[in-house]
Amino acid sequence: MSHVDLGDLGLDRGGHLLIKQALSTVPVGGVVQVIGRHPALPVHLPAWCRAQGHEVVEVGPGGGRVRRGAAEVGRWAGAERAGGPAPDGLVARAPATWGLAARGALVEAGGPTFDYPLDRREQVWADDAPRLYTQAAAAQWDPATAIPWDAAVDLPAEVEAAVTQVMTYLIENEVAALQVPARFLAKVHPHFREVLQVLAVQVADEARHIEVFTRRALLRGPALGLSTVGGQASLKTLVDEPDFALASFLLSVMGEGTFVSLLKFIADHAPDPVTAAVARLSGQDEARHVAFGLAHLRREVDHDPALRGRLAAAVERRHSALQHTAGLNAEVHDALVLLAAGAWTPEAIGRGHDRVVALVGEMDQGRRHRLKMLGFTEGEAAALSSLHTRNFM
Amino acid sequence: MADTLLMGAVAYDPKVVTIWEGFVRWFAARGLPFDYVLYSNYERQVEALLAGHVHAAWNSPLAWVEADRAARARGRVARAVCMRDTDRDLTSVVLVRADSSFEAVADLRGKRVAVGASDSPQATLIPLGHLRAAGLEPGRDVEVLRHDVLVGKHGDHVGGERDAAKALLEGRADAACVIDGNHLAFSRDGTLPPGSTRVLAQTGRYDHCNMTVLEGVEPALVARFVDLLLSMRYDDPEVRPLLDLEGLKQWLPGRTSGYALLEEAVDGLGLDLTIG
Numbered sequence: 234m235s236h237v238d239l240g241d242l243g244l245d246r247g248g249h250l251l252i253k254q255a256l257s258t259v260p261v262g263g264v265v266q267v268i269g270r271h272p273a274l275p276v277h278l279p280a281w282c283r284a285q286g287h288e289v290v291e292v293g294p295g296g297g298r299v300r301r302g303a304a305e306v307g308r309w310a311g312a313e314r315a316g317g318p319a320p321d322g323l324v325a326r327a328p329a330t331w332g333l334a335a336r337g338a339l340v341e342a343g344g345p346t347f348d349y350p351l352d353r354r355e356q357v358w359a360d361d362a363p364r365l366y367t368q369a370a371a372a373q374w375d376p377a378t379a380i381p382w383d384a385a386v387d388l389p390a391e392v393e394a395a396v397t398q399v400m401t402y403l404i405e406n407e408v409a410a411l412q413v414p415a416r417f418l419a420k421v422h423p424h425f426r427e428v429l430q431v432l433a434v435q436v437a438d439e440a441r442h443i444e445v446f447t448r449r450a451l452l453r454g455p456a457l458g459l460s461t462v463g464g465q466a467s468l469k470t471l472v473d474e475p476d477f478a479l480a481s482f483l484l485s486v487m488g489e490g491t492f493v494s495l496l497k498f499i500a501d502h503a504p505d506p507v508t509a510a511v512a513r514l515s516g517q518d519e520a521r522h523v524a525f526g527l528a529h530l531r532r533e534v535d536h537d538p539a540l541r542g543r544l545a546a547a548v549e550r551r552h553s554a555l556q557h558t559a560g561l562n563a564e565v566h567d568a569l570v571l572l573a574a575g576a577w578t579p580e581a582i583g584r585g586h587d588r589v590v591a592l593v594g595e596m597d598q599g600r601r602h603r604l605k606m607l608g609f610t611e612g613e614a615a616a617l618s619s620l621h622t623r624n625f626m
Numbered sequence: 627m628a629d630t631l632l633m634g635a636v637a638y639d640p641k642v643v644t645i646w647e648g649f650v651r652w653f654a655a656r657g658l659p660f661d662y663v664l665y666s667n668y669e670r671q672v673e674a675l676l677a678g679h680v681h682a683a684w685n686s687p688l689a690w691v692e693a694d695r696a697a698r699a700r701g702r703v704a705r706a707v708c709m710r711d712t713d714r715d716l717t718s719v720v721l722v723r724a725d726s727s728f729e730a731v732a733d734l735r736g737k738r739v740a741v742g743a744s745d746s747p748q749a750t751l752i753p754l755g756h757l758r759a760a761g762l763e764p765g766r767d768v769e770v771l772r773h774d775v776l777v778g779k780h781g782d783h784v785g786g787e788r789d790a791a792k793a794l795l796e797g798r799a800d801a802a803c804v805i806d807g808n809h810l811a812f813s814r815d816g817t818l819p820p821g822s823t824r825v826l827a828q829t830g831r832y833d834h835c836n837m838t839v840l841e842g843v844e845p846a847l848v849a850r851f852v853d854l855l856l857s858m859r860y861d862d863p864e865v866r867p868l869l870d871l872e873g874l875k876q877w878l879p880g881r882t883s884g885y886a887l888l889e890e891a892v893d894g895l896g897l898d899l900t901i902g
């Protein structure tokens with residue numbers, strides 16, 4: 234007969250672990266001899282067995298004999314593995330009853346049913362997601378130390394005001410870029426763990442962007458710049474988009490992709506080192522956001538070619554919703570010109586203007602390139618890129 | 627609704643609603659119309675059983691004794707048709723502090739003993755019966771410190787027992803009476819730090835709740851009800867959470883052989899169990 238010796242250990246200090254282990258080595262109905270010296274063992278052993286559904290065959294000072302009950306086996310009857318821990322353990326559609334279980338965990342039957350509308354692999358997954366998450370986690374930077382906040386920033390008042398205006402504009406765009414993935418984060422089935430992780434870091438990235446742009450805006454003066462109806466109207470169409478595929482297309486492929494060009498422009502032409510650093514570091518993060526959006530949409534479009542039509546329609550719909558707004562407001566446009574000019578002279582302003590014109594061209598090229606990666610033809614890509622909001626995001 | 631089996635239960639905790647609502651659905655899915663009525667105390671429930679307001683009553687051991695005696699007094703017959711696996715062969719213990727000098731129950735003469743609610747079979751009546759059998763008359767030879775949490779609910783609420791255990795630990799009593807499983811539970815959850823108490827005495831075995839039915843209820847209906855209870859399996863994920871809440875792994879046929887200690891205790895203590 235199987236036996237277990239508890240020594241001086243009582244059931245009040247974990248002795249049941251040894252008994253459970255011993256019982257697991259015999260079949261249901263099998264008997265284990267329990268011995269031990271704890272004075273309360275003859276009281277606690279029957280009490281524990283009663284609660285666990287085991288039968289005490291005999292008990293006395295020094296221990297007893299326990300017949301294994303069926304409850305523990307019964308609890309795990311019908312339990313199901315929630316896929317496998319590695320990405321090759323993903324399922325096409327994650328059952329609602331797997332809920333919050335770790336991928337690969339054994340899930341007890343009869344649990345609650347969760348509501349995760351984004352539960353299909355083709356809706357959310359990208360083979361790059363694990364790599365992008367790892368990369369994002371490794372690339373986190375500390376705003377306190379990564380930006381040379383103490384560097385000399387002594388710009389002409391008009392240029393400083395332009396930088397503040399650009400930062401003010403960036404902040405409201407970053408807030409939209411934070412809230413869009415955050416809205417979908419809780420709708421993605423936790424089975425797609427790496428997707429949750431990518432989106433969560435993306436949200437954290439945007440939080441940091443909001444911080445550094447705010448701090449740069451307030452570096453030399455107490456006031457922020459202007460927020461316009463046109464800018465907010467454009468962002469509202471993005472924030473309101475309820476469909477994950479369409480929202481990530483508009484946000485990541487079209488908007489954040491365009492922002493990669495914008496932030497590079499700001500970093501390249503920044504009139505001071507702080508502005509250059511906040512734009513450069515944020516731009517690196519944005520590139521990852523674009524990469525994830527593109528990767529999962531490419532996969533989804535391959536699986537469902539009709540999605541391309543819906544993506545195009547979303548751009549067109551947004552365009553018509555915004556056609557009566559002013560697009561990129563003059564304040565932001567002029568501020569970019571001045572920022573790139575860096576000085577308040579006719580020559581510098583002319584140079585800044587030319588640079589902004591070139592920027593708009595680069596943004597268009599970038600969008601066309603990404604649209605073609607999603608399988609749009611050259612002509613479709615050109616047409617859709619031209620309909621993208623003039624507000625950039 | 628004539629073919630509906632109506633059962634009474636005492637609302638000692640909000641979870642009672644969850645449990646019996648779950649059972650209503652489970653029974654309905656198996657073709658038994660079943661409903662329940664909640665009472666605030668067991669005496670009211672036993673009255674209702676005798677009056678025929680319910681077909682069955684989920685009774686505490688004391689409520690069983692009350693129902694059984696009241697039925698006999700009226701020339702009627704009460705039966706225990708079903709019980710939980712956890713209702714069989716319980717014991718209670720008389721605890722003292724580990725560093726005290728008590729070695730036998732007799733040493734408690736002149737001392738103060740903490741118990742649970744005055745109508746708790748496990749934490750008051752049976753342990754006090756045990757002291758009486760050892761020659762200590764409660765109230766005369768030992769002082770009884772009661773912890774009346776939810777009287778009428780027959781000690782179903784664990785609070786009274788926990789208070790008794792704390793009274794012992796804090797030195798307000800020399801001994802405390804709790805059910806064996808709660809001594810283990812209180813030791814594990816830190817109410818009684820391991821090693822702080824020892825078991826001075828253990829009562830004999832007794833049974834706890836049962837499903838009580840009086841003669842005169844349609845036998846086929848009762849049989850269907852009992853058969854379904856007995857058929858509940860712990861590996862059924864639908865019913866398992868309800869069994870966990872109600873504290874059992876399996877329903878067993880009822881038996882009445884496990885109430886002798888309680889009967890002896892209530893008689894010895896002179897409790898008036900008259901119903902109605």
Ligand SMILES: [Fe+2]
Nearest residue numbers: 407410439442
């Ligand atoms: Fe950002």
Ligand SMILES: [Fe+2]
Nearest residue numbers: 410489519522
């Ligand atoms: Fe972003």
